[in-house]
Amino acid sequence: MNVPSPLSTSPAARFPWGGLIALAVASFFSISGEMLPTGLLPEMGADLHVSETSVGLLVSVFAFTVVFTSTILTHLLSRIPRHRLLVGLIIVIAIGAAGTALAPTFGLLVVARILGGLAHGVFWAITGAYAAHLVPREQVGRALAVSSSGGTLAFVLGVPLGTALGQAVGWRWAFGILAILMVGGALLVWRLLPDVGSGAQDAETLRREASDAATGATPVGPGALATGSIPIIGDSSAREDARLRALPDPSKLGVVFSCVVTGIFMIGHYSLYTYVAPFLTRTSGLSDGQLSLALFAYGIAGAVGLLLVGWALGRRTGLTIPLFMALTALTVLGLLALEGRPAPSFVVFVVLGITFGSLPPLLQIRLLERAPARIRDLANSFYTSSFNAGIGAGALVGGLVLAGAGLGALPVLYAVVAAVMFVITVVSDRVLARRRPPRAAAAGAARRVPR
Numbered sequence: 001m002n003v004p005s006p007l008s009t010s011p012a013a014r015f016p017w018g019g020l021i022a023l024a025v026a027s028f029f030s031i032s033g034e035m036l037p038t039g040l041l042p043e044m045g046a047d048l049h050v051s052e053t054s055v056g057l058l059v060s061v062f063a064f065t066v067v068f069t070s071t072i073l074t075h076l077l078s079r080i081p082r083h084r085l086l087v088g089l090i091i092v093i094a095i096g097a098a099g100t101a102l103a104p105t106f107g108l109l110v111v112a113r114i115l116g117g118l119a120h121g122v123f124w125a126i127t128g129a130y131a132a133h134l135v136p137r138e139q140v141g142r143a144l145a146v147s148s149s150g151g152t153l154a155f156v157l158g159v160p161l162g163t164a165l166g167q168a169v170g171w172r173w174a175f176g177i178l179a180i181l182m183v184g185g186a187l188l189v190w191r192l193l194p195d196v197g198s199g200a201q202d203a204e205t206l207r208r209e210a211s212d213a214a215t216g217a218t219p220v221g222p223g224a225l226a227t228g229s230i231p232i233i234g235d236s237s238a239r240e241d242a243r244l245r246a247l248p249d250p251s252k253l254g255v256v257f258s259c260v261v262t263g264i265f266m267i268g269h270y271s272l273y274t275y276v277a278p279f280l281t282r283t284s285g286l287s288d289g290q291l292s293l294a295l296f297a298y299g300i301a302g303a304v305g306l307l308l309v310g311w312a313l314g315r316r317t318g319l320t321i322p323l324f325m326a327l328t329a330l331t332v333l334g335l336l337a338l339e340g341r342p343a344p345s346f347v348v349f350v351v352l353g354i355t356f357g358s359l360p361p362l363l364q365i366r367l368l369e370r371a372p373a374r375i376r377d378l379a380n381s382f383y384t385s386s387f388n389a390g391i392g393a394g395a396l397v398g399g400l401v402l403a404g405a406g407l408g409a410l411p412v413l414y415a416v417v418a419a420v421m422f423v424i425t426v427v428s429d430r431v432l433a434r435r436r437p438p439r440a441a442a443a444g445a446a447r448r449v450p451r
Contacts, residue, residue: 016134020146022192023127026090027150029182030120032158033097034062034391036178039163039295040171041277047171048106053399056274060399061110062117063392067385070121074381082126082133083195087186092119094182101175121388125381132368132376133196141365145310148361152306155353156299163277164292254370255379257428259386261421262363265325266390268417269356271398272332272410283407284335284345294346301350302357309361317366321359322425328355329418336411360387370432 037044037059041052048055077085096116103109131147132140158178166174272279280286280294313320334348364383371379401409 019134019193020131020143022189023131023147024150026185026189027127028154028158029185030093030123031151031154032162033093033116033178034120035159036162038274039159039277040166043166043171050106053403056395056399058113059274059395060392062113063388065114065117066121066388069118070125070384071381073122074125077122081195082130083193087190089119089123090182090186094179097175097179097182101172121384124384129376129380140368142310144361144365145306149306152302152357155302160292160296160299163295254432255367258363258367259382261425262383263386263390264417265421266387267394267397268414270391270394272414274395274398275402279407279410283339285340285342294349297350298353301353305354305357306361309358313358313362317362318429321362322422324355324358325418325422329415331355332411332414
């Protein structure tokens with residue numbers, strides 16, 4: 001007899017708004033803590049008696065901690081129920097933020113950032129997959145748009161408000177208040193987010209269903225409707241077969257391509273965004289007061305991009321991802337061309353917010369469409385690692401370029417990376433398209449079980 005799987009979701013079930021919003025709130029605080037140093041580079045550098053480049057490297061330290069630990073920690077913690085694990089991870093991230101606020105020296109501040117990065121990596125490795133476990137596969141894009149909205153809103157409200165607060169009362173108070181809010185986020189997740197079991201339980205359920213498929217049995221029970229799985233039912237309708245064939249073919253090679261593209265693209269973005277405060281004030285000509293407004297408008301634009309993903313863009317990721325990469329390249333070149341002109345630079349920066357606000361959720365949707373259900377948590381941990389590798393490497397490369405060639409070279413670097421990733425995305429999609437027909441035929445034959 002099949003044991004009900006904790007990741008099971010019926011297509012007819014109500015959309016889990018409460019749980020997804022709780023994930024969004026937790027994501028909001030996590031991203032706000034990660035990226036807040038980018039808005040407070042001058043204040044933190046002056047207080048700690050280090051250069052702005054050194055403060056920018058705090059982003060690299062945090063991100064590389066995620067890169068080197070998220071996959072192994074996700075595996076080691078896979079037997080802990082995801083619900084309990086998420087609550088604990090948010091508490092650890094809060095402790096890291098509190099340590100950042102209280103650190104008397106730059107060295108201890110680095111230690112606090114490493115602690116936050118350890119929890120942040122596992123948090124993001126399971127958050128995207130958690131949202132996918134709450135809904136049937138055809139609703140994954142919608143669920144991710146809701147749960148990932150917290151990350152976008154962190155740029156809309158978290159970083160701008162944290163920057164304004166840090167400029168008004170001190171950067172330490174900004175991190176301290178954020179730590180307190182993170183504890184509230186942990187309580188919200190504990191109360192509202194449904195439990196979906198552990199990664200180890202998922203693996204056992206999917207192994208059992210694979211055994212059923214190999215013997216021609218029809219999977220029964222909630223596990224047969226697990227996100228990303230396809231029940232083998234001999235008399236399924238032609239319409240259902242057509243719907244299943246229309247879904248992207250899960251592919252490990254596709255996961256690899258998605259992670260590589262994500263990581264390299266983030267290098268380009270964060271080489272500029274990590275140093276956006278000095279770039280906008282010194283190169284574009286914005287005042288210190290206008291900086292917080294520009295970051296706020298950028299975040300609002302990112303939220304618009306995210307809404308576009310949930311509304312329409314997430315349905316055609318093969319088209320929208322390269323399109324928005326091309327738009328990003330043009331936009332950052334526009335920032336370079338408008339040097340010293342604050343008003344038009346402000347507008348172009350907002351447009352950049354729309355394009356970049358769309359790309360991370362599109363890339364994650366693409367990854368989860370391609371990833372076989374049995375490795376979704378692992379695939380998402382690789383995505384998290386590649387994303388944060390891009391953040392860390394971007395901050396590091398941006399600092400080197402800043403020291404060697406100046407602020408004006410950062411948009412050029414970003415535009416080149418975006419253009420190269422556009423080409424790689426188009427080529428990789430064609431490679432995967434050539435591989436799909438034989439797999440689709442084999443899957444269709446497997447579904448034709450004799451009555």
